[in-house]
Amino acid sequence: MDLHIRQLSKRYGAVAALDQVDLDVESGELVALLGPSGSGKTTLLRVIAGLLHPDDGRVLFGENDATRLSLRERNVGFVFQHYALFKHMTVAENIAFGLRSRPRSRRPDKATIARRVNELLGLIQLPEFGGRYPEQLSGGQKQRVALARALAIDPNVLLLDEPFGALDAKVRVELRRWLRNLHEQTGQTTLFVTHDQEEALELADRVVVLRDGRIEQVGTPDEIYSAPASAYVFDFIGRANVLDGHVEHGHFVAGAHALHLPTDTTDGAARLYARPHDIALTAVDEGLPAHVIAAHRLADRITLELHVDGQARAFELDFVATPDLHTPTPGDRIGLRPLRYRVYPA
Ligand SMILES: Nc1ncnc2c1ncn2[C@@H]1O[C@H](COP(=O)(O)OP(=O)(O)OP(=O)(O)O)[C@@H](O)[C@H]1O
Numbered sequence: 633m634d635l636h637i638r639q640l641s642k643r644y645g646a647v648a649a650l651d652q653v654d655l656d657v658e659s660g661e662l663v664a665l666l667g668p669s670g671s672g673k674t675t676l677l678r679v680i681a682g683l684l685h686p687d688d689g690r691v692l693f694g695e696n697d698a699t700r701l702s703l704r705e706r707n708v709g710f711v712f713q714h715y716a717l718f719k720h721m722t723v724a725e726n727i728a729f730g731l732r733s734r735p736r737s738r739r740p741d742k743a744t745i746a747r748r749v750n751e752l753l754g755l756i757q758l759p760e761f762g763g764r765y766p767e768q769l770s771g772g773q774k775q776r777v778a779l780a781r782a783l784a785i786d787p788n789v790l791l792l793d794e795p796f797g798a799l800d801a802k803v804r805v806e807l808r809r810w811l812r813n814l815h816e817q818t819g820q821t822t823l824f825v826t827h828d829q830e831e832a833l834e835l836a837d838r839v840v841v842l843r844d845g846r847i848e849q850v851g852t853p854d855e856i857y858s859a860p861a862s863a864y865v866f867d868f869i870g871r872a873n874v875l876d877g878h879v880e881h882g883h884f885v886a887g888a889h890a891l892h893l894p895t896d897t898t899d900g901a902a903r904l905y906a907r908p909h910d911i912a913l914t915a916v917d918e919g920l921p922a923h924v925i926a927a928h929r930l931a932d933r934i935t936l937e938l939h940v941d942g943q944a945r946a947f948e949l950d951f952v953a954t955p956d957l958h959t960p961t962p963g964d965r966i967g968l969r970p971l972r973y974r975v976y977p978a
Pocket residue numbers: 644647648649667668669670671672673674675676827
């Protein structure tokens with residue numbers, strides 16, 4: 633089912649946890665809510681779930697205004713990082729819980745529930761685990777069961793709040809790929825909260841970047857990564873180098889160096905942002921002059937720490953070592969040519 637958020641606001645004293653948020657999620661989409669701690673991700677998810685009431689604004693499931701409906705009436709499935717399974721119930725009982733606790737008029741019969749549970753055990757790839765108790769499962773298995781429990785009720789939307797946040801890095805990566813796969817099978821409209829940009833970019837159809845309770849950018853992972861709408865998004869999405877300078881007649885000027893800007897940018901003080909792997913090494917008089925502070929090698933990758941003439945911030949450049957390439961050493965003078973970059977007003 634599609635989901636529409638209209639002008640949602642929620643304050644805690646002086647803090648605007650959500651500030652006039654608008655968002656449309658299409659039926660079947662997997663959308664990541666991405667932002668640093670305190671940006672409002674969990675608040676937004678809880679308002680959609682009906683666990684929290686907004687001060688203002690509306691939540692629509694399809695065309696139906698759900699703003700005043702309770703959690704149960706909204707028929708949402710959710711999995712939170714710390715939303716533990718019921719310890720005294722088996723895996724199968726946990727998965728069946730949502731269906732069994734429906735009012736009698738809407739409760740499926742026992743055989744239908746058992747069929748649904750088996751189907752879900754298959755979907756989460758734990759077909760033999762129905763009789764186990766949660767304490768007999770690994771962390772990743774528990775979260776898969778939690779997901780099956782959330783899916784059992786055939787929810788209007790599936791809401792996931794850092795569901796893999798408590799697991800170790802390797803399991804996290806496995807589970808996010810598994811979740812992407814599962815999503816392709818179920819086609820369930822899903823909102824996924826994370827503060828991990830890699831997770832968001834790999835998993836989602838679209839990413840919503842939040843900042844202080846407002847949406848900073850909404851786009852496909854490619855749009856967010858390749859065309860960050862602001863310095864904030866650029867910085868949050870990956871490693872960033874920053875050059876201070878100014879824009880003049882379609883060029884970014886830093887010291888004696890000018891770089892052509894493909895799009896119209898207003899003249900004035902500006903900052904250029906470039907990723908460490910998007911910068912080429914040149915002869916010192918052909919690029920931005922810099923000197924090498926340190927060189928680090930990890931397998932075939934080399935990272936140079938640099939000081940660019942006239943700039944206050946440290947600068948980093950990454951490249952792959954090849955046999956014919958001379959690796960600069962500390963103290964060397966080199967030139968830099970940003971290959972891909974974005975310029976934002978300072
Ligand atoms: N119950 C509460 N009482 C007071 N302030 C709150 C409450 N819940 C959230 N806030 C504040 O609202 C803002 C948004 O919080 P929220 O939990 O939505 O952020 P988040 O992006 O999910 O962060 P995290 O990644 O740390 O979970 C924060 O400034 C937070 O301190």
